[in-house]
Amino acid sequence: MSLADDVKVPLRNTDRFFIGGEWVQPSSDAMIDVIDSGTEELYFRVAEAQAADIARAVEAARHAFDEGPWPRMTHPERAVYLRAIGEHLRGRAGDLGQIWPRESGILHVIAPYFASDAASTFDYYAGLADTFTWEEPARPTAGGEFGLLVREPVGVVGAIIPWNVPIGLLAVKIAPALIAGCTVVLKSSPEAPGEGYLIAEAALAAGLPAGVLNVVTADREVSELLVRDARVDKIAFTGSTAAGRRIGAICGERIARCTLELGGKSAAVILDDMDIETAAANISSAECFLSGQVCSSLTRIVVPRHRHDELVDALASTFSQVRVGDPFDPQTQMGPLVASRQRDRVEGYIAKGIADGAKLATGGGRPKDLDRGWYVEPTVFGDVDNSSVIAQEEIFGPVLSVVPARDEQDAIRVANDTIYGLNASVFTNDVNRARQVARQLRSGTVGHNHFRTDFGIAFGGFKQSGIGREGGLEGLHHYLEVKTVILEGRPEGYEESAE
Numbered sequence: 001m002s003l004a005d006d007v008k009v010p011l012r013n014t015d016r017f018f019i020g021g022e023w024v025q026p027s028s029d030a031m032i033d034v035i036d037s038g039t040e041e042l043y044f045r046v047a048e049a050q051a052a053d054i055a056r057a058v059e060a061a062r063h064a065f066d067e068g069p070w071p072r073m074t075h076p077e078r079a080v081y082l083r084a085i086g087e088h089l090r091g092r093a094g095d096l097g098q099i100w101p102r103e104s105g106i107l108h109v110i111a112p113y114f115a116s117d118a119a120s121t122f123d124y125y126a127g128l129a130d131t132f133t134w135e136e137p138a139r140p141t142a143g144g145e146f147g148l149l150v151r152e153p154v155g156v157v158g159a160i161i162p163w164n165v166p167i168g169l170l171a172v173k174i175a176p177a178l179i180a181g182c183t184v185v186l187k188s189s190p191e192a193p194g195e196g197y198l199i200a201e202a203a204l205a206a207g208l209p210a211g212v213l214n215v216v217t218a219d220r221e222v223s224e225l226l227v228r229d230a231r232v233d234k235i236a237f238t239g240s241t242a243a244g245r246r247i248g249a250i251c252g253e254r255i256a257r258c259t260l261e262l263g264g265k266s267a268a269v270i271l272d273d274m275d276i277e278t279a280a281a282n283i284s285s286a287e288c289f290l291s292g293q294v295c296s297s298l299t300r301i302v303v304p305r306h307r308h309d310e311l312v313d314a315l316a317s318t319f320s321q322v323r324v325g326d327p328f329d330p331q332t333q334m335g336p337l338v339a340s341r342q343r344d345r346v347e348g349y350i351a352k353g354i355a356d357g358a359k360l361a362t363g364g365g366r367p368k369d370l371d372r373g374w375y376v377e378p379t380v381f382g383d384v385d386n387s388s389v390i391a392q393e394e395i396f397g398p399v400l401s402v403v404p405a406r407d408e409q410d411a412i413r414v415a416n417d418t419i420y421g422l423n424a425s426v427f428t429n430d431v432n433r434a435r436q437v438a439r440q441l442r443s444g445t446v447g448h449n450h451f452r453t454d455f456g457i458a459f460g461g462f463k464q465s466g467i468g469r470e471g472g473l474e475g476l477h478h479y480l481e482v483k484t485v486i487l488e489g490r491p492e493g494y495e496e497s498a499e
Contacts, residue, residue, distance in 0.1 A: 007036075007102075009044040010095035011197045017053055017217075018200035020060040021210030027052035032190045032217060036102040037336045038326055038373040043102045046193045049218035054185075054225045057214040061156045061183040062231045064211025071153055071181040075129035078179055084206035085199070086122035089115050089167075092198055096167060099194035101327040104163050105291050105335035105374075108328045118171035121455070121471075125175040128476065137494055144486035146494070151480040153181030154257055155233030158226045160247075162239045163191035163338055164293045169261075170199055172455055172470045173236045174213065180479040182234075186215045187226055191338050193217040230254060234479070237261070238295075241394070241420070241464050248467065259468030259478045261295070261460055263394040264422030267415035268298040268451075269437060270311060271408060271428040279427045279449075280314035283400070286451035287378070288322055288334040292398035293342070295465075296423035296445070296453050300384075300391055302411045305404040312382035312402050316361035319378040319400065324367050336373045337397060343374040346397035350379055353390040358401070359383045386414050394420070408437070416442045421462025425451060444469070 015031075016023040030048040035041070049057075065071055070078070093115035100111040138147040159173040170186060177184050188196030200215040218226075220243070227235050227250045234257035237247050241263040251258040270279055283298055292299070303311045327335030337343045343366075350364050363379030376397055384391050384401040391401050405411035415424060425447035426434040438446035444461040445453055453459055455471030468478050 007043070008098045010098055011044070011194060012201065014044055014046045014197060016047055017049060017057065018197075018204070018213070018215040019053075019057045020214065021204070021208070024056070026050070027056075032193065034103060034191070034193065035339070037105045037338055038102065038328075040340075040372055040374070044194075046197075046217050048190070049216040049222055051222060051225055053216055054218065054222060054229070057185045057216050058156065058226065058229050058231050060211040060214050061185050064209065065153075065156050065183040068183075068209055068211060070183060070209050070212045073181070075132075075134060075179060078181065079126035079129035081206050081208050082122045082126035082175060082178055085202045085208070086119035086126070088202035088205045089119040089122070089198065092202070095198065096195070099198075100167070100192070101335065103192035103194060104293065104338040105327055107332060107335055109330055110289075114165070114167050118167045121168075121171040122175045124456070125179040125476065128179060128473075132473070132476065138484070140486050144488060146487045146490045148485040148487070150483040150485055152483055154479050154481050155182060156231060157182045157184045157479065158187065158229075158232045158235045159184055160187045160223060160226070160235065160237045160239065161189060163189040164290055164295075166192045166195035167198070168455070169238050170195060172459075172475060174199065176476040177236070177479045178212070180476065182479050183212050184214065185226060185232070186213065187223050188215065188217040190217060190219050224250070227251065228254075233257060234259075236478070244466065257478070259460075259470065260466040261468075261470055262422075262464060262466040263420060264295045264297070264461065264465050265300055265392060265394055265418050265420045266296055266298050266423035266425075266443070267300045267302050267418075267441070268425045268427060269411050269415050269441070270301065270303040270307065271411075271426065271433065271437070272304050272307065273429050274427040274449075275429075276307060276310050276314050280311060280318050282450050284315060284318040284322065284378070287319070287398055287400060291334050291337050291376070293338060293396050295394070295396075296451075298423065298425055298451050299395065299400055300386075300415070300418075301400055301402045302405050302414050303402060304411070305406060308382065308402060308404040312359070312361050312380065315380045315400060315402065319380050319398075320362040322378045324375055324377065325370060334378065334398065336375045338374070340374055342396065343376055346376050346395055346399060349390055349393070349395045349397075349399060353381050353384070353388070353399075353401070356385070356388045356390070357383075358385075358388065358390060363398075386417055392418060412437060412440050419464040422465035423447070423451075423453060425449070
């Protein structure tokens with residue numbers, strides 16, 4: 001029996017929500033079907049939150065913040081719980097390997113490693129309990145004898161995660177929120193709710209105080225109630241730019257804090273000294289990850305005109321050799337897309353590219369030997385006009401567009417000619433040249449010779465790719481409010497030399 005045949009749903013209480021530290025009955029009998037993306041068969045079902053369920057979760061988080069022990073604990077006391085959550089997640093690596101490939105097409109061989117990555121995120125923020133400056137002296141400039149700059153929790157956080165990398169994205173929201181002293185309502189996506197149940201089970205196993213973390217699954221209309229609720233102090237959202245615009249507008253109306261990690265149309269800038277075969281191999285292999293369903297994917301390949309045809313041929317050669325199929329097959333290099341509507345979306349963009357005159361170099365259809373599952377062939381377009389739809393809009397699938405440029409400065413202009421600014425990469429053998437070009441790209445991350453992102457430093461975008469950063473120290477600041485305290489004397493714990 002193959003791994004794909006050994007269908008397991010290693011989750012408890014999927015007919016309930018995790019609210020107030022326990023599994024509670026939903027307010028209705030509404031359920032969400034989670035469909036296996038490789039077989040199109042029902043995998044499992046989860047309760048679908050309604051307005052009353054969202055309100056109940058928010059009330060639990062609000063009570064836990066206003067009345068509970070969590071914000072009043074010391075940071076080292078909270079760190080103990082974060083480490084316990086991380087340890088539980090490490091033990092669930094095999095379960096993640098069963099759930100995630102079926103939800104959205106990640107390869108089984110890769111999925112378990114992300115449990116360890118998520119655990120490391122909790123460990124990292126736990127480690128900041130003793131090293132981050134939560135309070136520091138500040139010399140008053142307008143009266144008073146002694147000043148303090150204090151960093152306190154922002155309050156109740158609504159964390160909204162997408163379906164593509166749920167375990168990693170919930171970790172970079174929940175872990176910094178918890179160490180800061182916030183309480184959280186996690187809203188999972190209907191397509192991939194399993195990871196929300198994993199983190200709820202981890203919180204329960206860790207003995208997290210009631211209401212500190214609450215987990216529900218809902219579709220967009222009900223999810224908006226979480227954004228609108230005045231009891232929620234901050235929204236942390238990852239998803240499309242269209243949804244981010246609406247969330248940002250709602251938060252702006254009520255002056256709620258928000259971080260928005262949104263879409264991208266990221267450019268790989270190929271300079272004239274780069275080996276084309278190496279660049280093509282690196283770009284193609286990275287685009288296989290999660291079937292290109294990654295906001296920071298390098299899908300716009302900008303290259304000098306005289307090297308355009310060579311690069312298109314090289315990308316077509318490497319991408320056409322990618323083995324597409326069952327994500328549980330160890331020989332598979334790329335799995336399916338998340339849903340039929342996502343495949344329809346990708347196929348629609350491919351048709352638009354052809355209609356607009358781009359050169360289809362490889363792919364463009366469905367794999368002929370896969371009659372079930374939401375599969376799409378790896379696709380490469382050449383001679384793409386940077387103003388065209390396939391060069392400007394996020395496709396969220398394995399589709400590469402090669403855009404010719406006159407020279408290096410024109411390549412930089414083309415790379416920046418987009419509403420997005422999430423990721424980019426410079427391909428050159430000269431590290432100094434890579435740095436110089438990187439500084440001219442309007443992008444939250446710029447890699448060198450590979451697809452790169454690093455949540456350990458900071459991740460986020462310029463322009464319409466978002467607001468704020470996630471990961472690292474930068475990611476913690478968004479869960480803190482800065483308070484200035486001016487005293488008429490020096491408090492205990494501060495020596496004369498402390499200023």
